[in-house]
Amino acid sequence: MKEQKPTYEELEARLAQAEETLRAIRSGSIDAIVGDQGMLIMRAKAAEDALRETQKTLEAVVETAPILIVMTDSRGRIVLFNRACEELTGYSRQEVLGKTIPELFLSPEWVPIVAERFADPFNPALQELHINPWITKTGEERLIEWRCKALPMPRGTGYFVLGTGLDITERKRAEEEREKLEAQLRQAQKMEAVGRLAGGVAHDFNNMLTTILGYADLALREVSPESPLHDDLLEIVKAAQRSADLTRQLLAFARRQTVNPIVLDLNDAVSGLLKMLRRLIGEDIDLIWMPGHDLWPVKIDPSQVDQLLANLAVNARDAITGVGKITIETHNVVLDEAYCVDHVDFLPGEYVMLAVSDTGVGMSKEVLEHLFEPFFTTKEVGKGTGLGLATVYGIVKQNDGFINVYSEPGQGTTFKIYLPRSEAQSVEIPAEKTAEPLWGGRETVLIVEDEKAILDIGERVLEGLGYTVLVARSPNEAIRLAEEHVGDIHLLITDVVMPEMNGRDLAEQLTSIRPGIKCLYMSGYTANVIAQRGVLNEGVCFIQKPFSAMSLAVKVREALEQAS
Amino acid sequence: MTAQRDKESDNPTCYHLRLFVAGDEPNSRQAKETLNRLCEAYLKDHYTLEIVDVLEDYRAALENQILVAPTLIIAAPPPPITIIGSLSDTRRVLNALGLPASEEGL
The missing domain is CATH 3.40.50.2300 (Response regulator)
Structure with a gap:
């Protein structure tokens, strides 16, 4: 069939329509072009607008997110750095764009670790949580928990690496703090339990020792001092007295020792004991006494000060091989809230500190952990009872005080005892009573x-x-x-x-x-x-x-x- | 989607309108709204409106030699007139319908 030629008017009308179509396309007032076979081309502008909207939304999300969002290109240069990153690091976006993470944020020891981790950016392991710290503009180290993912570029062969991070510095710090407190609490509970047990044992033991001592005393009176039996009985009395000393130490540790505390000046109490302490530690070790000025009074049974110093001095002596020195010092201290946050047993307030330091072998962390437990000893069998420091601990606790130990292998040891300041004035320590003859009576x-x-x-x-x-x-x-x-x-x-x-x-x-x-x-x-x-x-x-x-x-x- | 309204009456001037749209895209939506408003205001009960969605029925578009959507064809009364775009120029639409543009005050 022969196609009919269009008339001039028809051509003109078609041309006008084509021109109108073009105008409509250029002005953006159409939505779709219908192609051959019904193939549709949607208006590109609409798609672009939608894309731009989506992009805007995403940018807002990235910008307001409280987590760190950073993106680098395949050469490691920063291409995206959100506001959380700016706030954490102190660097503005302008300062970091185009630079690399290692040159800005990593400490030297972390550079090789991170380089190895990102050697294969498509390694799925990067998507798992991993920690690496960043150094801020002010030089502060922040612990960051990262999750990273490599994103291939839409066109071309490169890739981006997207990292999202959470600053866990405070959380980590709190966790460590909690672990430390829990360990201290466990230790305190253990000491309390052992103390109860020790107290119970000592109670029954004392009843039996009273009987042994009593009958030995009675028998001694019946036997003439010349008789060989007299010496045997004296040995029984001595052994019973040594056993009584042991139970006394157990009771001291268990805080069940019966005491008569008086308000005293610790300097006076220590001065009065120096002669005995010098005898105790021997000639090879210097004893240095540094009394603090204007010491506040404390309330404690004077015999407990003896026990404290004797036990600490013996402990210090045994830590020193050959020559060395032991220093005893006192001074007033005020423990503030900040100090007590780090030391779970401690309460803020005014204290008199009694410190005994030695230049001995020092102690390992493992030894320090068990130091105050009764029967824990590092001394040879037969040399120590393992009750000395347990006694010290018990006495300090009974007097509402605190004790701290500082020691490192090879660096010597310092025990610091804090006794609460007493508001009352100190009194003279009563002189020890000399043995008097047995008094009787008719009552x-x-x-x-x-x-x-x-x-x-x-x-x-x-x-x-x-x-x-x-x-x-x-x-x-x-x-x-x-x-x-x-x-x-x-x-x-x-x-x-x-x-x-x-x-x-x-x-x-x-x-x-x-x-x-x-x-x-x-x-x-x-x-x-x-x-x-x-x-x-x-x-x-x-x-x-x-x-x-x-x-x-x-x-x-x-x-x-x-x-x- | 083909929506059809048939409100012919005994009025001698009866309009037959066919609007090609692309779904609910912005220009198509605007064209539908404008046309509905004009028809209700000026052609009440004297028009038929056929809406053809090229996304659903592109054959109708090909048959009518429609190149872009939205496009309005005023099929009757003759001669057929084609208006392309979102019909934002209502004056031109009224003119094509043979209605006095000055009355457009909506």
């Missing part, structure tokens, strides 16, 4: 004790001294005796912890039956009946088990002569 004494062996010993010792002795194995029996006995009862000697009622309640009941009766408590440890945390209540007469015949005789007299 009537009532002894109450559930351990029969101790009751028997007490009865025999006191009868031997001329007293009239009534014995009861329980508080109820004692009350019955007090009601039935014709004549005066001058003194009650009672155990503190007994099955039916405690010693203090018994004393109160007996006072109502027999007003004016005096009271002497005896115990292996005191619980909280007559003492608060081991500190004796005012005016309470007390004898610590185990006791010798002589100390019982002395204490009974003291109690009888105490003003009502």
Whole structure:
């Protein structure tokens, strides 16, 4: 079929339409061009607009994200650096664009590590969390946790590496802090548990030692000093006394040692002990004493200061091979909140510090961890009991103080003890009583004790001294005796912890039956009946088990002569 | 999609309009809105409007020699007139419909 030629008018109309179409395309007022076979070409501008919108949104996300977002090209040059990066590093975008991460942010030791990590940027391992620190403009190191991914460039052969990072410096610091505190707490709990156990053992042990010492004393009196049996008995007494020292140390560690704290000047207390300490440490070691000026008073049993210094000095002595020196110093310190945050056991306040330093071998971290545990010793078998530092720890805790140890192998050791400042004025340390002859008396004494062996010993010792002795194995029996006995009862000697009622309640009941009766408590440890945390209540007469015949005789007299 | 409105009445001048659009793209949407408004205002009950979506039915576009969307064909009354673009120039649309442009005040 022959195609009909268009007329001039028709051609003109088509041309006008074509021109209009072109105008519409140029002005952007069309959406699609219909091609051959119905293939559509969508308006490019619309797609570009949409892309630009998407890009804008993404840029806003990148910019406002609180995480670090950084992108480098295939040559490692920074092409994207968001605001979080600027805030963290202190560098502006203009300063970093085109530069590399190693030259700006890595410390020299991290450069090879990071280079190796990014040797293959498409390694999937880069997408896993990994830490590498950045150095900021001010030189501060921040720990950053990164996740990275290589992105191939849309056209061409290159790639980008996108890194997203989180500043975990504070979190890491908090974690370390928490771990440290937990370790300290565990240590404190362990010490508390061991202390309880030690206290319990010492209590039973003291009862038995009282019996051994008592009977050995009685037997000694029956045997002439010339007899070979006399020396044997003396050996028994000595062994029992050494055992008593051990249990005393256990009790000190367990904070169940019964004490009579007084307000004193620590400088006076230490000065009075220097002679004994010099003897203890020997001639090869210099003892340097550096008393602090205007020392605040502290409240502590003077015998505990002896125990503290003797134990620390022996420990220091044993750390020194050959010659060396031990320094004892005191001064006032104020512990602030910041210090106590790092030291979980410590409370802020005013303290008097007593430090004992040596130039010895020092201690490893492992040894330091177990240092205050009873029976932990680095000394040869037979050389140390492992109770010395446990005792020190117990005494410090009983006096509401703190202790710190600084030591490194080869660098010597320093123990620092902090005792709380006392508000009261210090008093003179009473001079030690010299041994006096056994005093007797004619008074009537009532002894109450559930351990029969101790009751028997007490009865025999006191009868031997001329007293009239009534014995009861329980508080109820004692009350019955007090009601039935014709004549005066001058003194009650009672155990503190007994099955039916405690010693203090018994004393109160007996006072109502027999007003004016005096009271002497005896115990292996005191619980909280007559003492608060081991500190004796005012005016309470007390004898610590185990006791010798002589100390019982002395204490009974003291109690009888105490003003009502 | 083909939407059809048939509101012929006994009025002698009856318009037949065919609008080719590309989905709901911006120019197509504007063309539909403008045309609907003008028809309701000026041609009420005297027109038929056929909307052809070239994304769904490109054959209709080829048959009508439509090159771009949106395109409006005023098929009746003759002669057929073609207007290309988003119909933003309403004056021109009214003119093509043979209506007085001065009344366009919408």
